[in-house]
Amino acid sequence: MLPRRGTFLFLLLITVAMLSSVLVGAQEENILRILSNADIRTSDPHVAYETETWPTSALFYIGLVRWNDDNTALIPALAETYSVSDDGLVYTFTLREGVKFSSGRDITSADVKWSFERMFRPETLSPTSYMFEAIAGVPAFIDGSATEISGIEIVDERTVTFTLQFPVWSLIQRFALPPGFIVPEEAVEAAGDNFARMPMGAGPFMLETWESGVRITGTRNPNYYEAGKPFFDGFEMQLGVEPSIGILRIEGGEADIALDFVPNAEYPRIVADAAISAQLLPTAGFANIDYMIFNTTIEPFDNPDVRRAMNIAVDRQRLVQILNGRALPAEGPIPSSVLGNNSTLTPWEYNPDEARALLESAGVTEGLTVNMLVNTDPTNLSVAQVLVADFAAVGVTVELTSVDNAQFLDTVINQPDTLELVLTNWYLDYPDPSNVFEPLLQCGGSYNWGQFCSESLDGLFATANSNPPGDARWAAFSDVEAAIVEEAPWVFLQHQANYYFTSSRLLIASDPATLLRWDASTLR
Amino acid sequence: MTAYLLRRLVGALVVIWGVATISFVLVFLMPGDAARMYAGPRAPEATVERIRQEWGLNDSLPVQYVRFLGRAVQGDLGRSTRDGRPVLQAVIERVPVTIQLALAGLSVELLLGIPLGIIAALRPGSLIDQFTTVLSLVGVSIPQFAVGLVALYLFGFVIPIFPLGGYGVIPIFPLGGYGTIAHLILPALVLGFSGAAFYARVLRSSILEIANEDYIRTARAKGLGARAILNRHLLRNALLPVVTLIGLDLALLLGGVVVIEAVFGIPGIGLQAWTAIRNQDTPMIMGTVLFASIAVVGLNLLIDLLYLALDPRVRLNAA
Secondary structure, three states, X not given: OOXXXXXXXXXXXXXXXHHHHHHHXXXXXXXXXXXXXXXXXXXXXXXXXXXOHHHHHXXXXXXXXXXXXXXXXXXXXXXXXXXXXOOOOEEEEEEOOOOEOOOOOEOOHHHHHHHHHHHHOHHHOOOOHHHHXXXXXXXXXXXXXXXXXXXXXXXXOOEEEEXXXXXXXOHHHHOOOHHHEOOOHHHHHHHHHHHHHOOOOOOOEXXXXXXXXXXXXXXXXXXXXXXXXXXXXXXXXXXXXXXXXXXXHHHOOOOOEEOOOOXXXXXXXXXXXXXXXHHEEEOOOOOEEEEEEEOOOOOOOOOHHHHHHHHHOOOHHHHHHHXXXXXXXXXXXXXXXXXXXXXXXXXXXOOXXXXXXXXXXXXXXXXXXXXXXXXXXXXXXXXXXXXXXXXXXXXXXXXXXXXXXXHHHHHHHHOHHHXXXXXXXXXXXXXXXXXXXXXXXXXXXXXXXXXXXOHHHHHHHHHHHOOOOOHHHHHHHHHHHHHHHHHOXXXXXXXXXXXXXXXXXXXXXXXXXXXXXXXXXXXX | OHHHHHHHHHHHHHHHHHHHHHHHHHHHHOOOOHHHHHHOOOOOHHHHHHHHHHHOOOOOHHHHHHHHHHHHHOOOOOEOOOOOOEHHHHHHHHHHHHHHHHHHHHHHHHHHHHHHHHHHHHXXXXXXXXXXXXXXXXXXXXXXXXXXXXXXXXHHHHOOOOXXXXXXXXXXXXXXXXXXXXXXXXXHHHHHHHHHHHHHHHHXXXXXXXXXXXXXXHHHHOOOOHHHHHHHHHHHHHHHHHHHHHHHHHHHHHHOOHHHHHHHOOOOHHHHHHHHHHOOOHHHHHHHHHHHHHHHHHHHHHHHHHHHHHOHHXXXXXX
8 A cells, every 4th residue: 555645755754854864974084074062253363262263263374383292392383493582572483484374475574573463453353462462562553653563573584573571481372372373464455354254374274165153164275384284185164063962973973073162061971981981182271270259358358367268168079079070179279280380289178167267266257148249151150059058158148149241241340349259260371370370360460350469479470470481480480379379369169171072083182272283183 | 905004014114113222222231341242351451442442332322322223224234243244144144044944843833733733622632632732731841952952862863863953954945054954854843842732722722612603503504514614614713813823933933943043053043143142242133133023023914914814804994
């Protein structure tokens, strides 16, 4: 008997569906398949700053220097050599002979100067240009009184120098970040307002298509500075893929890597499964600290004893459990992966009885009620709830105010005086301890939302920061960290470990500049 | 009739203007700062201030509103403050994706819901009637993201019949994208699942109510067969509330199915609006709100016209 028409149509539909999925599943072998949950808003290295936009810009662009394969030192990239003067004021780069943009045009020192000046032009609206503000002549260029940045000098076709207003020893690390990538003038001019989605640089790949919200594809750059790289003929980045679904797609062999970190909920399943746990790729960058800020200008948080008491009131092991074991308890602000971290610090011992006694001796009796501001990030909210319970156990009632990120930023930046406690986290842009102290803990630091200020600590920091990279610098920063912990301006919570998830066929590395090493990625 | 249409059209324009105005004021009053969201938490205040000035965010509400309205009537909705794309272009790109998903979801709702509703009404208390009751409860109770994720896991990963999310297009529409119709089936089924049961319940009540009307009894007394009564008298009248529902439902679906779009990675207007709201991207928020309000108002107008065709009583009143 022939099937009825409805049944026949249904079967036809299913067959079409199966065939289509088979066709969709068929991928070219030598194409790197990337996933991203977010729609990539820009690939412009001077405008990008997000977890997904920095690695995207590194597909198309590269800078003068980069991290070596062991992530232990910076090595020349577009530059052939670089040097820093003894006083830390002059950085000299010599470009490789014949190094080219993907268009085939030679890169000259004029391109380097133009690219860095572009970052400071008002129309670029660069949110990351502050990283290079120490270059001499930048203030005059920004306010329009100079037409060029005097501190960037073209010595010859291949040599360019950067002269600083004051020594910034971590500056060389910033040259490896996207704001330091070289952008060609003609590509910016040609693309106009669409440059964000029309990338052209000297990175491993060249843009093929960019469909907003759908996918970005690229082909290998035949003019890449390292012969034989990249290994892949091209890449395809699919956008809008929910992170949990992304993991399933990678497990199913449909994709190679997701730009989103493995979600907290997925982590235990992957770690427990021997078949796929090796596919977790720890991030070499993204050193971080989760912390709770005290407004140190108000009572009782202007008292270091109160701040210390609240540090020992927190059960950090419980917090690590909440994060499914994906974290290390923090003793101080500097992650252990960053040089200058003080490895001799004693872990904060969870001791609610002592915390209560300390609070009482500091005059904080039962009935203290304070407000804690937190954004709506689910992990932050879980951590906040543990803190509320821990503080309640020592007699401090904490009322949570959870707001979306826009309102959170607006409040902490524009209304710091209204704050009491703030739960937040900081990801280092580059692995130097100054990237924690300078913005977060210095008097008047731009992200010092708790308004903590200690002139003696600032003095210690200035001394430590005047040392060039080396043992003396790390030892001095280690002392600064110990002094900070003594003052306890925050409740130091934990350092999270973040992972990418990759396919079993992909070999790829991540670097301390929070980038993925696209050019060196290969098939196993 | 023409006067009626004109009246309705003017009314529709006033509604759209009202929605745009209220939305603009609400977005203006929203706490937060679009320039800060663009620049990120680390950009210095001076940079953020430069962005504010460039975008005119320091201007007063009336100045910004008049500027927005002036441009909007000329078809210029500005550029997204998140990615710099022209809003109109971004909305136009995403509308077909959403229309496709909405129509596919609605089709599933109707293809499942109407037969279930009729059968349940014809056999009240039967197994199928109880089944639709349970189904509608389940459909309303389980969040769509849960159904979506489970469906993807089961039919995309465990039994890989369908692709694991992604953007699909019906091949007859040359809209771009990497997918095929297979990408559309699962989201449409998930979307249609909860709606189908709802339609079934509405149609069931409507049929049962009309079945007690005098004219049905008369038809039965005249000796008309059950099938003829159902087709000619019962369904035609019982479907009127369903038609109204379709209009409202479709308008809602076109306004964006954020959850389904997010779970399945479909770059529709809902996801666009959600991203815009999170980033305080005022031009994009206004663009998506305008589209949604035009869709709602336009479809309501269409439904009213359809009523004119379906129901002679409405025709008389309109005249």
